[in-house]
Amino acid sequence: MTQSVSISVPPISVSIVGASGYGGGELVRLLLDHPNVHIHQVTSERFAGKPVSKVHPNLRKSTSIKFCAIAELTNCDLIFLSLPHGHAMNSIEKYRALAPRIVDLSGDFRLNNAASFERFYKQPHTCPEYLEQFVYAYPKSIAI
Numbered sequence: 001m002t003q004s005v006s007i008s009v010p011p012i013s014v015s016i017v018g019a020s021g022y023g024g025g026e027l028v029r030l031l032l033d034h035p036n037v038h039i040h041q042v043t044s045e046r047f048a049g050k051p052v053s054k055v056h057p058n059l060r061k062s063t064s065i066k067f068c069a070i071a072e073l074t075n076c077d078l079i080f081l082s083l084p085h086g087h088a089m090n091s092i093e094k095y096r097a098l099a100p101r102i103v104d105l106s107g108d109f110r111l112n113n114a115a116s117f118e119r120f121y122k123q124p125h126t127c128p129e130y131l132e133q134f135v136y137a138y139p140k141s142i143a144i
Contacts, residue, residue: 003049003134009036011035011037011038012036012037012038012077012078012091013040013076013077013078014031014037014038014039014040014042014066014076014077014078014079014080015039015040015042015043015073015076015078015079015080015099016028016041016042016043016079016080016082016111017029017043017070017073017081017083017095018043018077018081018083018084018087019042019043019044019052019082020025020043020044020055020056020067020069022047022109023105024042024080024082025052025055025056025059025083025143027080027082028042028052028056028059028063028065028106029059029062030060031094032059032062032063032133033138039065040074041068041072041073041074041076042065042067043066043067043068043069043070043072043073045069045070046113047067047103048068048069048072049066049067049068049102050066050067051064051065051066051067052065052066052067053054055067065079067090070079070094073098074079074098075098075099075102076098076099077099077100078099078100078101078102078103078108079095079098079101079102079103079131080102080103080105081095081102081104081105081106081108082106083104083105083106083109084106085108085121086106086108086123087106087108088104088106088108088109089108089125089127089130090127092108092109092130096104097128100133104117104134107121108125109130109131109134109136110114110134110136111131111136112134112136113128113131113132114128114132115137118132
């Protein structure tokens with residue numbers, strides 16, 4: 001007879017930058033129910049100080065967390081960037097200082113070399129030294 005062993009893993013602390021948009025809001029919704037995730041902070045410059053449910057009414061009964069400004073972010077285990085194209089690559093250094101792991105939902109780090117990025121996006125990448133450090137993956141293929 002085999003015995004199953006249950007290991008208690010502390011939840012990882014996650015911040016979501018750009019949580020007022022559709023992608024960020026869906027990420028909040030999904031992570032609220034994840035047993036191994038604690039949502040540390042969510043940002044919105046326009047809605048800082050307001051409850052997430054003001055922008056995402058579907059979360060009204062799920063959370064009381066409030067948006068904060070990007071300048072108020074503190075250290076966490078993982079940052080999700082749900083920003084418009086071009087914003088993540090222009091501020092990646094700031095986020096690297098706050099979390100050892102980053103998931104960028106935009107296309108800023110989707111390609112692994114600067115020449116391909118410029119060919120497809122018709123603009124140079126502002127932080128090409130980070131392109132090879134990011135891994136493009138489908139969300140269902142990576143476990144948190």
